[in-house]
Amino acid sequence: MKKSLVKILGHLILLIMLISIVGVAQAKIEVRFTFWGGKEEKAAYEEMINKFNTLQDKIEIVPVHIPDRYEEKVLTMIGAGDIPDIMAIGGAHIPAFADRGALQGLDLYAPRINTEVYYSTAIDAMRWNRILYALPFRMNTKQMVYNLDMLTEAGITPPAPGEAWTPEEYRIYAKTLTIPGKRWGSGFPWWDQWLIQFGGRVLNEAGTECMLNRPEALGSLKYVYDLIWVDGAAPKPEEMAGQGNSALFMAEKIAMFTDIGPWYMPVLNGITKFKWGLGLQPGGSGEMEVVGLTIPSGVKDKQRDAAFEAIAFLTGDPRSQDILALTKTQIPCLKSSGILFAKQFPGAELFIQAIDMQIPQYKSPDSRAIGSLIGEVRNTVLTSFDPVPPEEALKKAYEGINKILEGTK
């Protein structure tokens, strides 16, 4: 009796060991993917992740949604050694992480990457010092939105599809549309975008030289200042009453404004009081944002390979990128999915057309410090309280940015 009991127990233990070994052998490789975004974005990304997870049984992407203070939280995670396997990253921030050794280049996987399937601007935005650090995931180009009823009433023809007004035309129309005490022709003009629309830049493409000493920088800054304080065609900061341009547009306090991305579409589609339309930004150009998926340093071997397979699917497979296109609020980086996005709503094709006309955000390992100086230009010139002359503000920013680029502060 005793002997048979021992035999049965022994066989049971062996069976359990065999099952666990097989279980371990069949266990999926888990890759953690950190990303930011609101409710809709989270839902779309989780749908894309589920698609990948159900199409194969070797890798499982575990979503790690960080709704707020994304960069600070990811930095803290990396600093604490809790490194995610895949990280969403803005193209403008790639140099900051790459130069500090936090990202792996994807050159190891170059034979498996077909860059032709992506928009070339998007893939270029993922490079720094000629190394590809991420694959492009989604992007935002910018448009102008106008109140068609107000334009018709004022006898102004909206820009033809695919054509853009010049900045001077925008200014003239904004003045025409302004009714003092009732509405402004233009929303508050964000200088960062107008700089690009004027053909200016913050930095050169290599990120080694500040270009705020060029005439386009001064011209664009004077333009936005005059639009507000000389023409009275746009609200002053204190007149915004704490609201954004979209709120003022919906309240019919402004006739048109620029710098709108596809995420505005649900808000605009809710407007029933008046007719509105989309057009290319004045000047045609503007600054776009490209978000990529990257693999941080410290992710090795099987984990790294699994992470690459995951990002290759999420960024380069139509079954994933089409989900983004169908959200109608995010532009996919895959060309075939971009064609699908262009059919989603009237004006969607303009967002796709703008891809070839707009440029990604400037890149630098110290983009945040540079951004603070740009913000200072905007806040010290475009203010009713002791404004600084544009020339003086630009000179100070130019010197400050060059100091940063030289590696001192």
Add this chain to the structure above:
Amino acid sequence: MFIFKKNLSSKKRRLLLENLEGYLFISPWLFGFIVFSLWAMFASLYYSFTKWNILSSPQLIGLENYKDMFKDPLFYKSLRNTFYFTLLAVPSQMVVALGLALLLNQKIRGQQIYRTVYYLPTVISGAAVALLWMIILNPVSGVINRMLGWFGIEGPAWMLDPKWVIPALVLMTLWGVGGPMVIFLAALQGVPRALYEAAEIDGAGLFKRFIHITLPMISPVLFFNFLMAVIGSLKVFSSAFFMFGTEGGPRNSALFSVLYLFANAFHYFKMGYASALAWGLFIIILAVTLLVFKSSPLWVYYEGELKK
């Protein structure tokens, strides 16, 4: 173990056992303090002597961060803003908290409800408070400027005019004086009525009773609230952060020390320098705290204390 040594007297053994019991009871807090506070402090002290961008290993650079700190104009700007905020916020908070406590100390109906109402803002989160005050302080449609308008006064552009940013933030902090108010209220209720009655008999009016009885009797609590207000004001962060991010407001008028430290740590990848800033601020707060303690014998009265 030592307590089981043969030669130890029973009294000593009993004392040691009692001490051990005490340490066991406080061990959870002690563990948390050592791991999450003390260890973090020593780690940041180490990092303050390094160049560290969080993403790679720290490199020792000696006192360079401290030298840079003394040469950094934004460090001085942030200190000036912080001290200016403290100079405005602390007396305002003390006056408002004590004033409310004196009012609530009256025997009126619905006293409990009023106490709850005044305490409630303290429990609301920083982000929600900041959003609410951005609406209240709106220069065009905000409640405060509208009310000033009834009296023919043109209200300032609170969050847009560099001169008014800090007064606006001080105004925000007054909304949250529920905590010190409750403490003042408890202290006021502990003042013996007999003292007021004796003073009344001697002909002392309301003001004299307040100055010569109320204030001295609540001075320990006044000292505590004052110290907490000073320390809290020197560490101001969330109101400015939620209003302006790390940009520091118009012309850096809301760039406080802790906000500047945060920007250096997480936006400029200078965790080493941020750690040095943190220790600089710690020493300043410590110096101010010691100054307040040193001054306390001059104005804080403890019952039963014999003055030399």
